[in-house]
Amino acid sequence: MSARAPADALAAIVGREHVVAAPSGAAVDGVEPRWRVSPGSVDEVSRILKLAASEHLSVAPRGSGSAVDLGMPPAPIDIAMDLCRLDGILEYVPADMVATVQAGVRLDVLGRELGKHGQMLALDPYGGLSRTVGGVLASGASGPRRFRYGSGRDLLLGVRFVQADGTVTWGGSRVVKSVTGYDVPKLLVGSLGTLGVIVEATLRLHPVPTATGSWLFAFGSGEAAGSFVAAVLASTLEPERLVWLNGAALARAGHPGETAIAVSIGSVVEAVATQGAALAALASSSGGRASVLADGFWASLGSVLAGRIVLKLSSELGRLAFWAGELEQACARRSLVPSMVGEAGNGVLRAAVEANAPPADLAREIVSPLRERLAAEGGSLVVERAPVELKRAVDVWGSVPEPALAVMKRLKTEFDPRGTLNPGRFVGGL
Amino acid sequence: MALSPAFLSELERIVGSSGVVATPEGRMVYEADMHTFYKGAPDFVALPETTREVAEIVRLCRREHVAIVPRGSGTGLIGGAMAPVGGVMISMTRMNNILDLDFPNRCATVQPGLINLWLSQATREHGYYFAPDPSSQMVSSIGGNASTNAGGPHCLKYGITVNHVLGLELVTGAGEILRVGGKAQDPPGYDLTGALVGAEGTLGLLTAITVRLLHVPAAVKTLLASFSAIEDASEAVSAIVAAGIVPAALEMIDETFVKAINEGVGAGYPKGAGAVLLIELDGPTAEIEAQAGRIVQICRDHAALEIRVARDEAERALLWKGRKEAAGAVGRMSSTWILQDAVVPRSRLPEIMREVVAIGARHRLVIANVFHAGDGNLHPMILYDDRVPGELDRAHQANDELLRACLAMGGSVTGEHGVGLDKAWSMPLQFGDADLGFMARFRRVLDPDGIMNPGKLLPSHPACGEGFRPAASKLPAGTWV
Numbered sequence: 001m002s003a004r005a006p007a008d009a010l011a012a013i014v015g016r017e018h019v020v021a022a023p024s025g026a027a028v029d030g031v032e033p034r035w036r037v038s039p040g041s042v043d044e045v046s047r048i049l050k051l052a053a054s055e056h057l058s059v060a061p062r063g064s065g066s067a068v069d070l071g072m073p074p075a076p077i078d079i080a081m082d083l084c085r086l087d088g089i090l091e092y093v094p095a096d097m098v099a100t101v102q103a104g105v106r107l108d109v110l111g112r113e114l115g116k117h118g119q120m121l122a123l124d125p126y127g128g129l130s131r132t133v134g135g136v137l138a139s140g141a142s143g144p145r146r147f148r149y150g151s152g153r154d155l156l157l158g159v160r161f162v163q164a165d166g167t168v169t170w171g172g173s174r175v176v177k178s179v180t181g182y183d184v185p186k187l188l189v190g191s192l193g194t195l196g197v198i199v200e201a202t203l204r205l206h207p208v209p210t211a212t213g214s215w216l217f218a219f220g221s222g223e224a225a226g227s228f229v230a231a232v233l234a235s236t237l238e239p240e241r242l243v244w245l246n247g248a249a250l251a252r253a254g255h256p257g258e259t260a261i262a263v264s265i266g267s268v269v270e271a272v273a274t275q276g277a278a279l280a281a282l283a284s285s286s287g288g289r290a291s292v293l294a295d296g297f298w299a300s301l302g303s304v305l306a307g308r309i310v311l312k313l314s315s316e317l318g319r320l321a322f323w324a325g326e327l328e329q330a331c332a333r334r335s336l337v338p339s340m341v342g343e344a345g346n347g348v349l350r351a352a353v354e355a356n357a358p359p360a361d362l363a364r365e366i367v368s369p370l371r372e373r374l375a376a377e378g379g380s381l382v383v384e385r386a387p388v389e390l391k392r393a394v395d396v397w398g399s400v401p402e403p404a405l406a407v408m409k410r411l412k413t414e415f416d417p418r419g420t421l422n423p424g425r426f427v428g429g430l
Numbered sequence: 431m432a433l434s435p436a437f438l439s440e441l442e443r444i445v446g447s448s449g450v451v452a453t454p455e456g457r458m459v460y461e462a463d464m465h466t467f468y469k470g471a472p473d474f475v476a477l478p479e480t481t482r483e484v485a486e487i488v489r490l491c492r493r494e495h496v497a498i499v500p501r502g503s504g505t506g507l508i509g510g511a512m513a514p515v516g517g518v519m520i521s522m523t524r525m526n527n528i529l530d531l532d533f534p535n536r537c538a539t540v541q542p543g544l545i546n547l548w549l550s551q552a553t554r555e556h557g558y559y560f561a562p563d564p565s566s567q568m569v570s571s572i573g574g575n576a577s578t579n580a581g582g583p584h585c586l587k588y589g590i591t592v593n594h595v596l597g598l599e600l601v602t603g604a605g606e607i608l609r610v611g612g613k614a615q616d617p618p619g620y621d622l623t624g625a626l627v628g629a630e631g632t633l634g635l636l637t638a639i640t641v642r643l644l645h646v647p648a649a650v651k652t653l654l655a656s657f658s659a660i661e662d663a664s665e666a667v668s669a670i671v672a673a674g675i676v677p678a679a680l681e682m683i684d685e686t687f688v689k690a691i692n693e694g695v696g697a698g699y700p701k702g703a704g705a706v707l708l709i710e711l712d713g714p715t716a717e718i719e720a721q722a723g724r725i726v727q728i729c730r731d732h733a734a735l736e737i738r739v740a741r742d743e744a745e746r747a748l749l750w751k752g753r754k755e756a757a758g759a760v761g762r763m764s765s766t767w768i769l770q771d772a773v774v775p776r777s778r779l780p781e782i783m784r785e786v787v788a789i790g791a792r793h794r795l796v797i798a799n800v801f802h803a804g805d806g807n808l809h810p811m812i813l814y815d816d817r818v819p820g821e822l823d824r825a826h827q828a829n830d831e832l833l834r835a836c837l838a839m840g841g842s843v844t845g846e847h848g849v850g851l852d853k854a855w856s857m858p859l860q861f862g863d864a865d866l867g868f869m870a871r872f873r874r875v876l877d878p879d880g881i882m883n884p885g886k887l888l889p890s891h892p893a894c895g896e897g898f899r900p901a902a903s904k905l906p907a908g909t910w911v
Contacts, residue, residue, distance in 0.1 A: 095672055095777035096806075118674055140616065151616075153624050154593055169864045175773045177805040178842035179579040179628050180849060180860055181887065182869045183592060186624030195620075207674030230534070234557075236648035238713060271717035314614045318534040346615055347535075379614040397618040403606040408620050410875045415868075427619040 006055055007035060010079070013047045014039050018085070026080040028060055028425075029073035029388045033080035040085045042160065042168055042199045049197070049420070050166035052079060058423050061193040063104060063135025066128065069385040070139050071192055071425035072396055083134055086199060089113055091174075098157065098176060100202040103134025119205045122149035126341070126350070127302020134198045140190025144241035144298070147345040148266070149206055156185045158202035163195075164416035174202050187411070194426045195415050209266030212240070213276045214293035217283040218260045225259045226321040228286040229344045232263070233317065235282065237275050240266045241298070244342035244349070246324065252304045252339055253297065261344065262293060304339055307352030309386045311338075311367070315379035317347045323374065324349055330366045350384070359387065363394035371398050397427040433473040433516075437494060441476055441518070444486045449524075451475035460501065460519050461512060468509030468851050472499060472519035479524045481599060481607060481637040488635070488881075489605040491518055497884050498603075500631035502543060502574030505566040507769060508850025510578065510630050514885045520635055522573050528552060529638060535613050537596055539640045542573020549641070558643040561588040564846070565754045573636045579628030581846030583679035583753070584710070586804040588644065590846060592627040597640035600626055603633060603877025612640055625872070630848050631883040633876035647712035650678075651722050652740040654749050655729040656703035660684055660799075663705035664780040666732040667803045670709075671776055673728060675721050680804030681708040686763075687756055687800045694759030697752025700736050707803065708753055756800040757811070764796075764813040766822075768829045771853075772836035773845040776806040785835045786810055793824040797832075807845035808836065834859065849887045857889050 010019045014037055023036035039045045052059050057078035062068060064084070086102035089110065094117035101110060107121070108129040114120050124143035125136050135141075137159075142151035149155070158172035171184025188198055219225040225244060232242060243262045250257045261283075265275045280290045315323050320342055327349075331338050334357050342349035355362055371381040375398065383396035400408065405428045412419075412430045424430075441450050451457060452474050461471035473496075478484045491498050497517030504511050513519055526543035533556055538549060546567040550559040562575055563582035570580070576598070581590045588594075597611030611623035626633060657663040663682060670680065683691070683706040688699045699706050709725060711718040726737055740746035752759070760767070774782045783799070790797040790812075801809040810832060814825040833843065833856060843849070843856050857866060870888055874880070 093775065093777050095668055096775040097671065098775065150589070150593060153621055154589065163864075163868070167864045167867075169868050170862065171865060171868065173773070173842040173860075174840045175775055175806055175842050175845075177581060177585065177590065177773055177802070177807050177845040179581075179590065179846055180843040180853075181857060181866075182872055183579070183625055183628050184865075184868065184872075186592075186621045187872070189621060189624075190616075191620055207676065210674070233534075233536070236557075236645050236714070267714065267717045268720040270720055271714045274716045275714055312616075314616050316535050316613045347613075348615060374614075377614075378612040380616070380618055382616075382618055400617075400619045401609070403602075403608055404610050404619065404622060406606070407602070407608060407622060407875065411620060411872070414871050414875050 006051070006057060009051050010035060010037050010048065013051065014044050023080065028068055028077060029391060031074050031077055033060065033077040035078065036080045036082055038082040038085050042162065045081070045162045045197055045199055046166045046168050048079065048081060049162055049164060052420055053165050053418065056418065057420070059420055060422050061138070061197045063132030064106070064130055066131045067135055067139035067141060071422070072429070073388055073391055074425045075423040081197065083199070084132065090200065094119060097205045098174065098202060099205055100174065100200065101133055102200055103132060103198050105133050107131055107133065107136065114205060115208065118208050120208050121155065121203055122206050123152060123155060124298070126305050129299070133201055137189050137201060138191065138193050138198050144243045144343050147242055147343060148238065148240040152189045153186055155204045156189055156201055157204055159185045159188050159198055160200035161188055161196035161198045164418070164420040169196065172202065176204055192426050193422045194412060194430055195421070197421070211269040211272045212264060212266045212295065213272040214262065214264040214295060214297060215276060215279060216255055216260050216262050216291050216293050217279070217288040218257045218291070219286065219288045220258055222259050222321055222325060224286045224288065225261055228261055228283050228288055230318070231282045231286065232279065233345060235278070237278055240264045242343070242345040244320070244324070244344045245304070246328065246340040248337045248339040249304045249341055253300055262297065264298070301341055305341055305350050305352045307339065307354050307385070309353040309355050309390065310384040311351045311353065312382045312384045313349045313351070313374065313379065315347050315374060316377065317345070319377065320344060320347050320349055323379070327351055327370060330370060334361070334365065359390035359393045362390060367394050400427050433496065437496070438474060440490055441474055441487065444490065445476050445478050445483050449477045449479070451477070460504070460521070463504045463506040463509060463511040465507050465509040465850070465852055468512050468514070470512045470514040470516070472513035473516045475519045475521055477521050477524045481601065484520060484635055484637050485601045485605055485607050487518065487520060488601050488603065491881055492603070492605055492879055495879065496881065498881050499883050500577065500635045502571035502577070503545070503569050505570040506574060506578060506850065507847045508578070508852040510848055510850035510883070510886055512851070514851060522571060525637065526571070532613065533558060533643070536643050537613055537640055538643055539638055540572050541638060542571060542636045544572050546570050546572055546575055553643055554646060557646050559646055560641060561594055561644050562591045572639055572641065576627050576636055576639050577629065577631050578848035579846070581802070581807070583681055583802060585846070586680055586802065587676050587678040592624060594642045595623060595627050595639060596642055598623050598626055598636060599638035600634040600636050603879065603882040608634070628848070630850060630887045632873055632887050633882060649715040649718055650710065650712045650746070651718045652746045652749055653709045653722060653725060654699070654738045655707045655709065655734045656700040656705070656736045657707070657732070657734055658704045660705040660783050661780050662732045663707050664783050664803070666707060666729050666734070667779060668777060669728045669732065670725055671804065673724060675724065677709050677804060678712040679708070679710040680802070681753055682799065682801050682803035683708065683753065683756065684799040686796060686798035687760060690759040690763050690798070691752040691756055694762050695752050695755050697748055699752055703735060708749060753800065760798050760811055760813070764815065766814055766816050768812040768825050770808060770810045770812070770829065770832055771844045771847040772808050772833055772841055774806045774808065774836050774839045774841040776804070778839045779803060779806060782808065782836060782839060786832065789828050789831050793828040795825060795828055797828070802845070805845070806841070851886055854885070854887060854889045
C-alpha cells in the first residue's frame with residue numbers, strides 16, 4: 001500500500017472530513033501522528049483497528065487530550081484515534097443508578113444529565129470536567145472523592161472495548177452487582193489503551209447528597225495537620241474528601257497559610273452540621289483553625305496542580321506526610337517549591353513543580369532516590385507530567401517488580417502481539 | 431486417570447505425609463462443596479502450610495500435567511471446590527493466620543484459610559471490621575471469599591469482596607509467586623489485583639490477601655417492614671433507592687420464606703405477611719435517623735402492614751437470624767431445590783417478581799424468594815420433590831426460563847455466588863464468543879497449561895465433557911445464601 005493508500009482507506013471508513021493528515025495539536029511527547037482520525041461509531045473504531053493491524057500501523061487512542069502527557073514517549077504513532085465523536089449517553093435509568101455512555105462523553109455533559117435526577121458519577125479528576133469518560137478510565141485518573149466513593153476500578157461495572165485486532169469485546173455487566181466471569185473491566189482501567197480501546201462504559205452512579213459542607217482547617221505545622229488526619233481516620237466520621245495542602249498549594253488556592261486540611265461532608269442536613277462540628281472539635285484539639293470553604297474550591301484544585309512537572313506519590317496512609325516532607329526537602333535543595341495536594345485518606349499525593357533545572361539532575365536528585373525509598377515500603381512514584389527531556393532521563397512509571405512485570409508483558413503479548421496500541425508508553429516499555 | 435505412587439511420594443516430600451490425604455474415605459470428604467450434587471473426589475488432597483509449599487505443588491502438577499482444585503472451607507454454592515477430573519486438591523485450611531493487622535493503614539493481611547468472621551472478631555475491639563459478609567461468614571474463608579468475589583447483605587453500601595482487596599499473593603498456574611498491590615494504592619501497571627479476585631481458582635491459588643478494614647459505624651438502625659403483597663414491597667425498594675438513600679442492607683423475604691423462617695428459626699416475622707423487607711442503615715447517627723424516618727414514610731406510602739424498628743442489639747440479631755438461616759429453614763419444607771443467584775437491574779424488580787410467580791405456576795412448582803433487593807440480586811429457590819417423576823425436569827425448565835428472563839432484562843447470571851461448574855454452561859447466554867474468547871486468553875496468560883480448576887468458570891473447557899450435568903440437584907440443609 002502506498003503512503004497515500006492508508007489515508008484513503010481511513011477516509012473510506014470514517015469519511016474524509018474525519019481524517020486529518022499531519023494534524024496539529026495531536027503530538028504525544030513530540031511524536032507527531034501521521035493522521036488524526038475521528039471515528040463516529042464502534043464499528044468504525046473496529047474497522048480502523050483492523051486496517052491498522054493489516055497495514056502494521058500504530059494507534060494512540062485519545063479523548064480530550066488532557067492525559068496525553070502521561071506515560072513514556074511513544075514509538076512512532078501512525079494514527080491518533082480521537083474518540084470525542086463517540087459522545088452518546090446510551091442508556092440511563094435513574095432508578096437503577098447506572099448509566100451506559102460512550103467513551104467520548106465529557107464529564108461535565110454527563111454530570112448535567114445525571115444532576116437532573118439528583119445523581120452523579122463520583123469521579124473527580126483534577127481539572128477534569130472537560131475530560132472524557134473513556135480517557136479518565138483509561139488513564140486511571142481519580143480525585144479526592146475516591147475516599148468515599150472509590151475510583152474508576154470501583155465505578156466501572158461494564159466496558160465495551162475494541163481489541164488491537166479490531167474485535168469488539170464486552171466485559172463486566174450492566175447491573176450493580178455481578179461476578180459472572182473474570183472482572184475484565186479491571187484490566188482496562190488504567191491500562192492507557194494498551195490492551196484495547198475503551199468505547200463504552202457502564203457506570204455505577206451515586207445520589208448527590210442532600211447537603212454538603214466544606215471546611216478548611218489551617219495548622220501551624222505538618223505534625224499538627226498529620227495528627228488531625230490521623231484523628232479523622234480513626235473516628236467514625238465519614239468525609240467525602242480529606243485533602244492535605246502545603247503552603248504553596250494554599251497560596252495558589254487563595255488561602256495563604258502554612259499547611260491545611262480541606263474536608264467535605266455530604267449527607268443529610270442534620271448530619272452535615274453534626275459532622276462539621278465534630279471535625280472542628282478534632283481540629284481545634286490539634287490547634288487548627290476552621291473556615292468554611294466555598295464549593296468552587298474543589299474545582300480549583302486542578303489549577304493548584306498546574307505545572308510543567310507533576311509527580312504522583314503513593315504510600316501507606318500514615319507515611320504520606322513524611323514523604324511529602326522528603327519531597328519538599330529534595331526540591332528545596334534545588335530551590336524548587338512544589339505545590340502539593342494529598343489525598344490523605346488514600347495515601348496518594350500529587351506535587352506540581354515548575355522546574356528549570358536540567359532534567360538529568362531532577363531525575364538523579366529527586367525522582368530516583370525518592371522512588372527507590374518509597375518502593376522499599378511498597379509505595380511508588382509516577383511522573384504524571386513532564387517535559388520529554390525529563391522522560392528521557394527517567395522512566396516515568398518506575399520499575400514494576402517481577403514476576404508481576406512478566407505477567408503484564410504476557411498480557412500485552414496475548415492481546416496486542418504487534419504492539420499496535422500506544423506502543424512504548426506504558427510500564428516496562430509496553 | 432489415577433496418579434502414581436511416585437507422584438504421591440513427591441507430594442509427601444513437599445508437605446509431609448501428614449499433609450496429604452490419600453485414602454478413599456479421606457478423599458470422599460472433599461468430593462463436593464455445598465452444591466453437593468456435583469461430586470468428584472480428587473486423587474489426593476494436599477494441605478500446605480506455606481506459600482513455598484503451594485508453589486512446589488503447582489510446579490509438580492504442571493510438570494506432570496495434573497489438574498489442581500483449590501479449596502477453602504468448601505462452603506461454595508457452585509461446584510467450584512470439587513474435582514470433576516480428579517487430580518490434586520489443595521486445601522488452604524492450614525494456612526489460616528492473620529499475618530498483619532495495621533489499623534493506621536486500615537488494613538489486614540491474612541492467609542487464605544482464615545475464617546471471614548475471625549477477622550472481624552480480631553479487629554472489632556479496635557473499632558474495625560471486614561465488610562464482606564456472606565451468610566456463610568462464620569465458616570467460609572477469606573481466600574474463598576476473594577476467589578468467588580463473595581457478596582453478602584451489606585455489599586449494597588460497601589461493595590463486594592473485590593472492593594475490599596488491596597493486594598494479593600498468588601501462585602499462578604505457571605508456578606510463579608506473584609505479589610500485586612498492597613497497602614499503597616495505585617501501583618503502576620495493570621490492575622492485576624482487581625482482575626485476579628473472583629477468578630475461582632482458575633488462574634492460581636491465593637496464598638495471602640491484604641484487605642481493607644472499615645470502621646465500625648457510629649450507629650446502626652435495623653427496620654423490618656411487612657407488606658401484604660410482594661409487588662408493594664418491590665415498589666417500596668425502588669422508591670427507597672430513588673429517594674437517594676443507600677441503606678447498608680435491603681433484603682426481601684417472601685411469603686414462603688416468612689412462613690418457613692417463623693417455623694424453623696422462630697424469628698417472629700409478622701404472620702400472614704406476603705413479603706417482608708429487612709432494612710439496615712448504618713453511619714453517623716444524625717444521618718441514619720433522618721433516613722430511617724424517610725424510609726418509614728416510604729413504606730407506609732406503599733401500604734406497609736407493619737413497621738418494626740429493632741430497639742437493641744438482641745432484637746437486631748433476631749431480625750437478622752431469620753434472614754441468615756433462611757435457606758436452612760426452607761430445607762424443612764423441601765430437601766431438594768435449585769438455587770438461582772441471578773441479578774436484574776433494580777428498577778425491574780416488580781416485573782421479575784411477577785415473572786417468578788408466573789414461571790412457578792406454569793411448572794406447578796413452589797419458588798421461594800429471599801434476596802438482596804437493594805441491588806437486584808435474586809435468590810429464588812425452586813423447590814421440587816425428586817420422588818415425583820418429572821418434577822426435577824420441570825424444575826430445570828423453570829430455572830432455565832428464570833435465568834433467561836433475568837438476562838433479557840439486562841441482568842447477570844450470578845451476583846455473588848460465582849460461576850463454578852454449576853453455571854459455566856450459562857456463560858454464553860450473557861457473553862458473546864469474543865467476550866468469552868478474551869476471558870479464555872486471559873486465563874491462559876496465568877495458567878498456560880490449563881491445570882487450574884479445569885471445567886470451572888468458562889464453558890466447554892476441554893477437561894469438562896460436553897453435557898456434564900448431574901442427575902439430581904440437592905443442596906444440604908444449613909446452606910447459606
